[in-house]
Amino acid sequence: MFVPERKFFYFLGGYMKGNLESLLNEIKAKIAEANSLENLTDVFNIYYAKKGKISELMQLMRNIPNEEKAEYGKEVNALKEEANLLLASKKQVLEQAALSQQLEQEKIDLTLPGKNYYTGGINPLFLIKDEIENIFIGMGYEIAEGPEIEADHFNFELLNIPADHPARDMQDSFYIDEKTLLRTHTSPVQARVMQEKKGQPIKIICPGKVFRRDDDDATHSHQFAQVEGLVIDKNINMANLKATLELFIRKMFGEKREIRLRSSYFPFTEPSVEVDVSCFECGGKGCSVCKGTGWIEILGAGMVHPNVLQMNGYNPEEYQGFAFGIGIERVAMLRYGIDDIRKFYTNDIRFLQQYVRIK
Numbered sequence: 001m002f003v004p005e006r007k008f009f010y011f012l013g014g015y016m017k018g019n020l021e022s023l024l025n026e027i028k029a030k031i032a033e034a035n036s037l038e039n040l041t042d043v044f045n046i047y048y049a050k051k052g053k054i055s056e057l058m059q060l061m062r063n064i065p066n067e068e069k070a071e072y073g074k075e076v077n078a079l080k081e082e083a084n085l086l087l088a089s090k091k092q093v094l095e096q097a098a099l100s101q102q103l104e105q106e107k108i109d110l111t112l113p114g115k116n117y118y119t120g121g122i123n124p125l126f127l128i129k130d131e132i133e134n135i136f137i138g139m140g141y142e143i144a145e146g147p148e149i150e151a152d153h154f155n156f157e158l159l160n161i162p163a164d165h166p167a168r169d170m171q172d173s174f175y176i177d178e179k180t181l182l183r184t185h186t187s188p189v190q191a192r193v194m195q196e197k198k199g200q201p202i203k204i205i206c207p208g209k210v211f212r213r214d215d216d217d218a219t220h221s222h223q224f225a226q227v228e229g230l231v232i233d234k235n236i237n238m239a240n241l242k243a244t245l246e247l248f249i250r251k252m253f254g255e256k257r258e259i260r261l262r263s264s265y266f267p268f269t270e271p272s273v274e275v276d277v278s279c280f281e282c283g284g285k286g287c288s289v290c291k292g293t294g295w296i297e298i299l300g301a302g303m304v305h306p307n308v309l310q311m312n313g314y315n316p317e318e319y320q321g322f323a324f325g326i327g328i329e330r331v332a333m334l335r336y337g338i339d340d341i342r343k344f345y346t347n348d349i350r351f352l353q354q355y356v357r358i359k
């Protein structure tokens with residue numbers, strides 16, 4: 001028995017007990033005082049950190065007589081637990097307050113004007129190109145492509161326009177060298193596809209850029225766009241051509257439109273026609289759009305010339321075909337009432353934003 005020591009420890013124990021109580025009160029006061037999450041974290045650190053006051057209490061354990069260690073440990077744990085609960089509930093209160101404050105600050109003012117993003121517009125030329133493509137895809141056509149820098153051979157020779165042919169005058173071009181030029185029309189793609197398909201049936205359209213040495217004005221441009229069409233098979237005749245173009249034109253300009261074929265000349269077709277559509281503005285009575293005639297010229301077409309078939313690997317005795325060439329700007333100008341071809345190319349956003357897909 002070591003009475004004095006026991007007494008000392010009893011004393012210490014009693015002292016510690018009082019100490020625990022006052023420490024708890026101190027923590028409570030600090031928690032109550034904390035008015036932000038940062039403050040509360042500070043409080044936590046003071047008491048719970050490695051060298052914090054609660055850890056200190058645990059270190060004092062070695063001064064407690066063995067038989068009281070359990071009791072002491074329990075009390076320190078009880079204090080820890082209570083302080084923990086108080087911290088947690090205060091934390092919740094402060095978090096809630098912080099959230100409310102944030103929500104208050106972030107309140108959306110629905111009366112403020114919105115941000116206006118600059119979206120531009122799709123060039124009406126492309127709207128029409130897409131529409132033409134969709135109409136022909138709907139009829140089972142495939143889309144073909146060809147180079148814009150083209151060989152004289154494809155641009156002219158294989159289309160039955162030899163070097164000295166007067167038809168070359170109508171399509172003065174930009175030459176890169178004697179044998180190479182910027183294509184003057186999409187028709188060379190006819191020859192290219194025929195050579196590629198090697199005698200198999202063909203049903204293609206080819207949209208693309210073409211170039212001519214022309215002085216630019218409201219209706220002429222040195223660069224413009226066409227859609228070429230070519231169908232080759234056995235038993236293809238002019239009625240097929242007419243039905244195809246009628247369907248295309250009615251989809252493009254309205255179901256009530258009539259078409260008229262006028263005899264014309266292209267070296268690569270025989271017979272050749274210019275195709276007119278009955279005026280969609282006046283219905284045929286005569287107005288400024290149709291220049292009083294009731295008809296609007298829309299495209300060129302014809303039955304593929306036997307020479308062209310032959311030169312490109314098709315036997316004209318066995319195969320026939322029809323072809324057509326549509327000026328995309330012309331169709332777009334008619335559809336949207338655009339009066340100057342140059343507007344398509346100058347990228348004036350005010351012009352471009354006016355056009356939307358009609359269908």
Ligand code: DAH
Binds near residue numbers: 187229322325326
């Ligand atoms: N290539 C002709 C031009 O640019 C347009 C044309 C006419 C194409 C009749 C054709 C056609 O395929 O059959 O003037």
